[in-house]
Amino acid sequence: CRVQTSKQVTVCAVIVVLLLLYFIQATKEVNNMTVKMPNQCFINGKFEDAENGKVYETINPTDGSVICKVSYASVGDVDRAVAAAKDAYYSGPWGRMNPRDRGSLLYKLADLMEEHQEELATIESIDSGAVYTLALKTHVGMSIQTFRYFAGWCDKIHGKTIPINQARPNRNLTFTRREPLGVCAIIIPWNYPLMMLAWKSAACLAAGNTLVLKPAQVTPLTALKFAELSVKAGIPKGVINILPGSGNEHKFRTKYNLTNNSGTKHRCALSNLKKVSLELGGKSPLIIFGDCDMDKAGMSSVYFNKGENCIAAGRLFVEESVHDEFISRVVEELKKMKIGDPLDRSTDHGPQNHKAHLDKLLEYCEVGLKEGATLVYGGKQVERPGFFMEPTVFTNVEDHMFIAKEESFGPIMVVSRFKDGDVDGVLQRANDTEYGLASGVFTRDINKAMYVSERLDAGTVFVNTYNKTDVASPFGGFKQSGFGKDLGE
Numbered sequence: 001c002r003v004q005t006s007k008q009v010t011v012c013a014v015i016v017v018l019l020l021l022y023f024i025q026a027t028k029e030v031n032n033m034t035v036k037m038p039n040q041c042f043i044n045g046k047f048e049d050a051e052n053g054k055v056y057e058t059i060n061p062t063d064g065s066v067i068c069k070v071s072y073a074s075v076g077d078v079d080r081a082v083a084a085a086k087d088a089y090y091s092g093p094w095g096r097m098n099p100r101d102r103g104s105l106l107y108k109l110a111d112l113m114e115e116h117q118e119e120l121a122t123i124e125s126i127d128s129g130a131v132y133t134l135a136l137k138t139h140v141g142m143s144i145q146t147f148r149y150f151a152g153w154c155d156k157i158h159g160k161t162i163p164i165n166q167a168r169p170n171r172n173l174t175f176t177r178r179e180p181l182g183v184c185a186i187i188i189p190w191n192y193p194l195m196m197l198a199w200k201s202a203a204c205l206a207a208g209n210t211l212v213l214k215p216a217q218v219t220p221l222t223a224l225k226f227a228e229l230s231v232k233a234g235i236p237k238g239v240i241n242i243l244p245g246s247g248n249e250h251k252f253r254t255k256y257n258l259t260n261n262s263g264t265k266h267r268c269a270l271s272n273l274k275k276v277s278l279e280l281g282g283k284s285p286l287i288i289f290g291d292c293d294m295d296k297a298g299m300s301s302v303y304f305n306k307g308e309n310c311i312a313a314g315r316l317f318v319e320e321s322v323h324d325e326f327i328s329r330v331v332e333e334l335k336k337m338k339i340g341d342p343l344d345r346s347t348d349h350g351p352q353n354h355k356a357h358l359d360k361l362l363e364y365c366e367v368g369l370k371e372g373a374t375l376v377y378g379g380k381q382v383e384r385p386g387f388f389m390e391p392t393v394f395t396n397v398e399d400h401m402f403i404a405k406e407e408s409f410g411p412i413m414v415v416s417r418f419k420d421g422d423v424d425g426v427l428q429r430a431n432d433t434e435y436g437l438a439s440g441v442f443t444r445d446i447n448k449a450m451y452v453s454e455r456l457d458a459g460t461v462f463v464n465t466y467n468k469t470d471v472a473s474p475f476g477g478f479k480q481s482g483f484g485k486d487l488g489e
Helices: 004-031 076-092 099-115 116-129 132-151 195-208 221-233 301-308 320-336 355-370 423-430 446-455
Strands: 041-043 047-050 055-059 064-069 183-187 210-215 240-242 256-259 275-279 284-288 313-319 374-377 392-395 412-418 438-440 460-463
Touching: 041 076, 041 221, 047 221, 064 221, 064 240, 076 183, 076 240, 099 132, 099 221, 099 438, 116 132, 116 221, 116 423, 132 195, 132 301, 132 460, 195 210, 195 221, 195 256, 195 355, 210 301, 221 240, 256 446, 284 423, 301 313, 301 320, 301 412, 313 320, 313 423, 320 392, 320 412, 355 392, 355 412, 412 423, 423 446, 423 460, 438 446
Parallel strands: 183 210, 183 256, 210 240, 256 275, 284 313, 284 438, 313 412, 392 412, 438 460
Antiparallel strands: 041 047, 041 240, 055 064, 374 392
16 A cells, blocks of 8 residues: 555554464464364263273374374273173164154264364374365365265165065065164274274164274274264264274174275184175276376376375376376476475375384385386485375386285385287286276277276276265275275165
């Protein structure tokens, strides 16, 4: 503004100083946001210490510091949680509740999650290393959508009437009813702590089941915050029980739902002939043809959520005619990527979830180099505190190599060439994996897209996009990627 007097200059100066003080204070409030993080076992509607008093430290992957000490559930805690879930199902109000009333409680729970979404996203960032903006939109946002979606299913689960052969018409009536399974055990991974909780438990609760849930040992905090919100929503005691720690076996459960890698021991789920659904990871192939839109192919398929993504494109097959251009574009984008504190709203790439996983990724890269793959970019730990891995690109990866066959579960792009026009050949190579969770194809040719998508052996095939999951669409794989579906009807 134009000023003409010393008084006007003074007024303007005071306004500028006040605005600066306001923005400084606002920044401090964002950076020093106080969040309440429950840290005990949640059994029968209340938080309590583990029976034996045992605790463990959960670590902030951004700097390696201790966030807090968390109760380490014992066998006795599992016994009490299962007993509480059993009582809530057979004797409590949950088992007798009108389905529409049950849906109302789940809607209320979703509303409370939305009301606390910034707090949940902050906890998720601190505990798992997820970039805050992604945590808010995906980790928390899709969790809220999942509970709302399944809340709507509560009063739409019904059986059928069946006409049967009989001597006299209209004498007998045969009908079916869909009933809850009872007490369900849920084991969730550390890459999407809250979202996996929602994917597994929302449908379970909507159908009228009760649950005992074990969050990943390294990321228990959003699950415990969720438990706190469930009380505020009015979910009856015993319906939801959450036990942090390494997990203990218990004979009484009707169903197990496990999401983890295929190396996880799930003997307890199988030894007593329980109903089981398993989602065990993958080595998802992505085929990029020369006629694709190069601006859309590649980046999000690998580096989304630091590569800690079960459906991440574990191996890319790129047609020779565009291979070099594609790699050049990827490296150019990686150089622009900001690596840093996940709570910084401008950060693109945060730390890996925990040190053991970072060490495993570094070893993975060493194996790739020893086997003869070409390291084009990255492959090292970032020189800063915390568990940060450089986004990485390997090319000239041959089918027999370890990195061509095994999932990294990190920000490592594994690229192989294929000859121009060799559609059937690349399909054979893409399907030569023990996994079958997801896959993808990029091409402008709709006939080629349909041909390839029909022949890829995977539970999900993305066409000219990647990582686009939705609560209404079923999700799951086959072969060593497991069986059973999450989401959808």
